Amino acid sequence: xxxxxxxxxxxxxxxxxxxxxxxxxxxxxxxxxxxxxxxxxxxxxxxxxxxxxxxxxxxxxxxxxxxxxxxxxxxxxxxxxxxxxxxxxxxxxxxxxxxxxxxxxxxxxxxxxxxxxxxxxxxxxxxxxxxxxxxxxxxxxxxxxxxxxxxxxxxxxxxxxxxxxxxxxxxxxxxxxxxxxxxxxxxxxxxxxxxxxxxxxxxxxxxxxxxxxxxxxxxxxxxxxxxxxxxxxxxxxxxxxxxxxxxxxxxxxxxx
Amino acid sequence: xxxxxxxxxxxxxxxxxxxxxxxxxxxxxxxxxxxxxxxxxxxxxxxxxxxxxxxxxxxxxxxxxxxxxxxxxxxxxxxxxxxxxxxxxxxxxxxxxxxxxxxxxxxxxxxxxxxxxxxxxxxxxxxxxxxxxxxxxxxxxxxxxxxxxxxxxxxxxxxxxxxxxxxxxxxxxxxxxxxxxxxxxxxxxxxxxxxxxxxxxxxxxxxxxxxxxxxxxxxxxxxxxxxxxxxxxxxxxxxxxxxxxxxxxxxxxxxxxxxxxxxxxxxxxxxxxxxxx
Numbered sequence: 001x002x003x004x005x006x007x008x009x010x011x012x013x014x015x016x017x018x019x020x021x022x023x024x025x026x027x028x029x030x031x032x033x034x035x036x037x038x039x040x041x042x043x044x045x046x047x048x049x050x051x052x053x054x055x056x057x058x059x060x061x062x063x064x065x066x067x068x069x070x071x072x073x074x075x076x077x078x079x080x081x082x083x084x085x086x087x088x089x090x091x092x093x094x095x096x097x098x099x100x101x102x103x104x105x106x107x108x109x110x111x112x113x114x115x116x117x118x119x120x121x122x123x124x125x126x127x128x129x130x131x132x133x134x135x136x137x138x139x140x141x142x143x144x145x146x147x148x149x150x151x152x153x154x155x156x157x158x159x160x161x162x163x164x165x166x167x168x169x170x171x172x173x174x175x176x177x178x179x180x181x182x183x184x185x186x187x188x189x190x191x192x193x194x195x196x197x198x199x200x201x202x203x204x205x206x207x208x209x210x211x212x213x214x215x216x217x218x219x220x221x222x223x224x225x226x227x228x229x230x231x232x233x234x235x236x237x238x239x240x241x242x243x244x245x246x247x248x249x250x251x252x253x254x255x256x
Numbered sequence: 257x258x259x260x261x262x263x264x265x266x267x268x269x270x271x272x273x274x275x276x277x278x279x280x281x282x283x284x285x286x287x288x289x290x291x292x293x294x295x296x297x298x299x300x301x302x303x304x305x306x307x308x309x310x311x312x313x314x315x316x317x318x319x320x321x322x323x324x325x326x327x328x329x330x331x332x333x334x335x336x337x338x339x340x341x342x343x344x345x346x347x348x349x350x351x352x353x354x355x356x357x358x359x360x361x362x363x364x365x366x367x368x369x370x371x372x373x374x375x376x377x378x379x380x381x382x383x384x385x386x387x388x389x390x391x392x393x394x395x396x397x398x399x400x401x402x403x404x405x406x407x408x409x410x411x412x413x414x415x416x417x418x419x420x421x422x423x424x425x426x427x428x429x430x431x432x433x434x435x436x437x438x439x440x441x442x443x444x445x446x447x448x449x450x451x452x453x454x455x456x457x458x459x460x461x462x463x464x465x466x467x468x469x470x471x472x473x474x475x476x477x478x479x480x481x482x483x484x485x486x487x488x489x490x491x492x493x494x495x496x497x498x499x500x501x502x503x504x505x506x507x508x509x510x511x512x513x514x515x516x517x518x519x520x521x522x523x524x525x526x527x528x529x530x531x532x533x
Contacts, residue, residue, distance in 0.1 A: 003357040004356070004357065005353060005356060005357060005532065005533045006532045006533070007530065007532060023359055023360065023361050024359060025359075026357060026358060026359040027359040029357070031353075031354065031357040032354075033350060033353040033354055033357075035350045035353075036350060036353065036354055037346075037349045037350050037351040038351065038354065039266070039270065039351070041270065041273045041274050042273075050262070050266055051354065051355075051358065053258075053262045054259060054262055054355065054358035054359070054360050055358055055359055056258065056359060095354070098354060
């Protein structure tokens, strides 16, 4: 909708001061679609030239920019190869390249790391950071929360089209822990007694899992379990991740 | 306006790179080869046989029209087959997403693609049309009347069919687009024949049905007008065929086709501009 692909049914939005979908302002926007397809009869260089020309770039500027972009996304050696022979990962890199060819101020990347190997994912992270450092704003849309956690400055959660939460990741220190306990001889009474510290207890096959809001209660819980007669083999508290926060905000099965 | 030329250029390049134009020309070459052999056999058949120059001209002129009619049919079918996927396919595959989000208006994407296909189809018609006339002239010495006028009408017919596939492509998938375009062209084709038949049978009902069919898509009317202008009145009046001068579409019919073309393009651009991609 912000790029003009889908018409809004109501309301209004602006991008870089212009109404969402405005043609002129798209000169300053880059976009990598999630389910992208390109003309597979073009070579990598030709595809970048085509998209650059659509963005109004001159031939002289393209001559300079295309090798730089191919280098940036790591497919320089395939510059003159037709896309028909490209793997999913190579196409993903090229897709990222076409989104950056005109050095946009805002870049929308929809699942940019899907189909990429670990080196490719690292490359995407590096590219995003480089764009941020030159002053561009990057919108990274992804279900891979671990990627977001290590890449983004801010995160917003959307459920059913509604913004449910925003979070600065630089200052993200979730006030809670997820505890996993491997123990034997835990009585039903002991399990019931844990409710004074947690309301998210699950127990299966000799392992307990529950969340707590403060690390201060961890010694009390361990002491309580031992005193209740349980044989504790392992007691592992871990800070809540972005994924835990996501589950907490949108629910276990949000159907997204 | 730059975006239009970029899109037209990539469309032409696609036609060349994916061998669409070359394959179509190969088919046309095969057609011309069969046509040349048929003409040669006809000429050999006539040799040594007592025959008036008038009858001989009628037969050879008729052969030329057969060649041009086949060339016309091939051009219309090629137009449909090559263009049904360009909008519909790119919308359904998502190829359009990376293009329509660039600083280019949707009507420019549409216009650029349409221009590119128009260029390709005009080139195809010009080559096959000139080839057919050249082969006929080399074998028999017969030339059509007003060939340029005929060429313009046949090209306009193909552009009209092209506008139809573009219009349908903004609504339907590739397959549905192709089925509908061929079906509507079939109705127009039948309309042309009904008008020819009604010229002999004098049936008012058949005339009405033929006219309605031609109004639904006036492509076949353009061919019949082209056949009329490319033959001498005598040659055109002596046969019952798709190029007989029995029911001749008027200049108004041609004007209707041009207005129809403009309306189809207008509706297609309006819908493409407003639909979700």
